[in-house]
Amino acid sequence: MPFAFAPSPPPAAAIAGSATRFPVRRIFCIGRNYAEHAAEMGASVDRGNPVFFCKPADAIVVDGADVPYPQATKELHHEVEMVVALHSGGIDIAEADALTHVFGYAVGLDLTRRDLQAIAKAKGMPWDTAKAFDHSAPLSPIRPAAEIGHPRSAALTLAVNGQLRQQSDIAQMIFNVPEMLARLSRLFELKAGDLVFTGTPAGVGPLVRGDAVHAQLAGLTELRCRIA
Ligand code: MN
Numbered sequence: 001m002p003f004a005f006a007p008s009p010p011p012a013a014a015i016a017g018s019a020t021r022f023p024v025r026r027i028f029c030i031g032r033n034y035a036e037h038a039a040e041m042g043a044s045v046d047r048g049n050p051v052f053f054c055k056p057a058d059a060i061v062v063d064g065a066d067v068p069y070p071q072a073t074k075e076l077h078h079e080v081e082m083v084v085a086l087h088s089g090g091i092d093i094a095e096a097d098a099l100t101h102v103f104g105y106a107v108g109l110d111l112t113r114r115d116l117q118a119i120a121k122a123k124g125m126p127w128d129t130a131k132a133f134d135h136s137a138p139l140s141p142i143r144p145a146a147e148i149g150h151p152r153s154a155a156l157t158l159a160v161n162g163q164l165r166q167q168s169d170i171a172q173m174i175f176n177v178p179e180m181l182a183r184l185s186r187l188f189e190l191k192a193g194d195l196v197f198t199g200t201p202a203g204v205g206p207l208v209r210g211d212a213v214h215a216q217l218a219g220l221t222e223l224r225c226r227i228a
Pocket of ligand 1: 031110200
């Protein structure tokens with residue numbers, strides 16, 4: 001059966017050192033996964049109930065591309081995060097098997113309209129307008145686990161116009177990658193092409209037009225973008 005009109009092309013991420021691309025199916029995100037960031041947001045950490053939310057797959061912005069300053073906000077915030085890319089999935093995945101589903105790792109930005117998030121939190125409303133807007137997920141090239149293995153520790157940093165804003169280590173995550181994938185798969189069937197943004201450390205703050213953003217997962221991959 002033909003489509004009524006041409007479908008949008010599938011969103012795709014770059015794979016480091018490869019001419020092939022990673023087709024993105026869904027973007028899952030975890031919140032409050034670093035204690036110091038939860039504290040700076042005035043939030044408590046509940047190990048029984050991780051905070052999960054989603055972004056649309058076409059929110060991806062590839063490395064080096066401009067990020068348009070979004071509409072409907074006066075407070076765009078950066079959140080630098082390690083991103084896990086899956087080449088397979090399932091439901092009720094065991095922690096011990098979780099890493100077999102990981103294709104690779106990237107660094108990304110969970111861009112947030114913080115003013116809209118504050119309103120949503122105050123009213124007990126969903127976070128979609130704060131988190132799931134267009135161009136809200138800049139993403140570095142993915143480094144395949146086949147090359148780099150599964151990093152347990154790596155410096156995670158974000159600089160704006162050359163000034164360091166966020167600095168931590170993925171070893172500080174409250175829910176580690178196997179735990180996160182196991183818990184997500186109890187809520188959603190994970191599949192090839194899924195990305196998981198793994199939470200941001202302390203130091204989130206505003207971005208303005210013209211800012212040059214540089215995110216790094218030290219020794220593994222990096223992302224550069226400009227707020228246009
Ligand atoms: Mn985040």
